[in-house]
Amino acid sequence: MDEHKSLRDTKLYVDLEKFQTNIHLIRKLIGDRTRIMAVLKANAYGHGLTELVKPAVLAGVSYIGVATLAEAITVRECDESVPILILGYTPEHLFDAVVENNITQTIFDLDSAKKLDQVSSMKNRKTKVHIKVDTGLHRLGFSDMNQSLEDISAINKMKNLNIEGIFSHLALTDDESNEVQFSRFNNFVQALEERGCDFKIKHLADSIATVDYPKYRLDMVRVGALIYGVRGFHKGNVEVELISSLKTKIAQIHQISKGEGVSYDYTWKAERSSIIGTIPIGYGDGIPRNLSNKGYASINGWKCPYVGLINMDYAMIDITEVPGIAKTYKDKDVIIYDDSDSTMDISDISKITGTNKNDILCRITPRVERVYF
Ligand SMILES: *Cc1c(COP(=O)(O)O)cnc(C)c1O
Numbered sequence: 597m598d599e600h601k602s603l604r605d606t607k608l609y610v611d612l613e614k615f616q617t618n619i620h621l622i623r624k625l626i627g628d629r630t631r632i633m634a635v636l637k638a639n640a641y642g643h644g645l646t647e648l649v650k651p652a653v654l655a656g657v658s659y660i661g662v663a664t665l666a667e668a669i670t671v672r673e674c675d676e677s678v679p680i681l682i683l684g685y686t687p688e689h690l691f692d693a694v695v696e697n698n699i700t701q702t703i704f705d706l707d708s709a710k711k712l713d714q715v716s717s718m719k720n721r722k723t724k725v726h727i728k729v730d731t732g733l734h735r736l737g738f739s740d741m742n743q744s745l746e747d748i749s750a751i752n753k754m755k756n757l758n759i760e761g762i763f764s765h766l767a768l769t770d771d772e773s774n775e776v777q778f779s780r781f782n783n784f785v786q787a788l789e790e791r792g793c794d795f796k797i798k799h800l801a802d803s804i805a806t807v808d809y810p811k812y813r814l815d816m817v818r819v820g821a822l823i824y825g826v827r828g829f830h831k832g833n834v835e836v837e838l839i840s841s842l843k844t845k846i847a848q849i850h851q852i853s854k855g856e857g858v859s860y861d862y863t864w865k866a867e868r869s870s871i872i873g874t875i876p877i878g879y880g881d882g883i884p885r886n887l888s889n890k891g892y893a894s895i896n897g898w899k900c901p902y903v904g905l906i907n908m909d910y911a912m913i914d915i916t917e918v919p920g921i922a923k924t925y926k927d928k929d930v931i932i933y934d935d936s937d938s939t940m941d942i943s944d945i946s947k948i949t950g951t952n953k954n955d956i957l958c959r960i961t962p963r964v965e966r967v968y969f
Pocket residue numbers: 635637683765801802803804818819820821822954
């Protein structure tokens with residue numbers, strides 16, 4: 597662990613070995629014939645994009661998926677040759693950079709295909725694209741209508757575009773609606789194939805679908821949550837483990853009397869004389885403010901509830917019960933989350949704060965040092 601450059605106690609520890617193990621476990625689950633796309637958008641779900649590209653490629657993924665052009669270029673700077681798909685929208689005036697960096701672009705309308713073909717032609721390049729189909733999510737994608745069949749056939753004839761793949765995205769509402777989306781996708785692809793299109797990579801499954809619906813895996817799975825060890829599936833199983841833990845250390849302690857308040861507005865008042873620890877982590881680091889007076893941090897397996905409102909830079913925890921803490925607090929790790937039993941994990945935090953697990957990970961701000969091991 598590269599600790600000597602550290603300037604702060606509040607750190608996100610990222611286990612790159614677990615990250616690669618998770619990818620190997622996914623490979624085992626899906627077999628050798630289906631490609632794996634590692635989805636590294638949003639700073640690799642908060643874990644740090646640049647540090648995760650090489651480990652992902654070495655673990656055998658065939659594609660890196662990102663959300664934005666900036667993310668795609670960052671990946672390209674880390675690896676000259678790995679295929680990169682921008683899963684969504686890129687403004688047309690930025691297509692130069694898509695072409696120059698050899699990035700695969702998602703296409704969901706005819707006009708942007710024309711423009712990308714033009715830009716590619718000017719640069720004497722052939723740009724790979726994946727066609728996105730809207731089968732019900734109504735986010736991005738060609739509608740599965742006749743006009744789209746004509747548009748995509750036209751794109752298929754463009755000299756400087758190469759349609760490598762076609763995909764859709766599930767709403768994951770229930771089995772029945774998934775099945776409706778799956779058959780809309782298949783029917784649409786089949787109609788295009790009858791018109792002479794040929795798709796090397798058809799893909800539909802995100803992390804949950806990859807585990808729960810084997811038949812949706814097709815030629816490639818697009819896994820985000822799963823590679824970081826976030827388990828959202830319900831039917832199948834794969835033993836991926838959370839690759840990160842968030843820790844800090846106590847900055848100061850206060851002995852307070854029964855009846856005294858803590859933090860802004862005194863939303864918490866001591867019901868007994870208490871020892872309060874102040875930790876240098878707050879919503880400015882990405883821990884949700886509505887964890888205030890709800891969740892807990894952990895020291896040596898002892899649960900230490902957050903007391904009073906969480907601030908931008910600090911939170912206060914009740915450490916009264918932790919044996920000997922007044923003398924030893926400077927040495928103790930305070931665990932905000934990890935995977936062990938006596939601590940909160942990502943799932944606990946997301947439930948308490950009323951959001952999903954990915955949201956909690958993505959919120960961790962750049963101010964938190966990332967430590968890779
Ligand atoms: C983000 C994203 C994924 C990955 O989703 P997970 O649930 O994290 O696996 C897959 N496909 C698309 C189109 C996405 O935008």
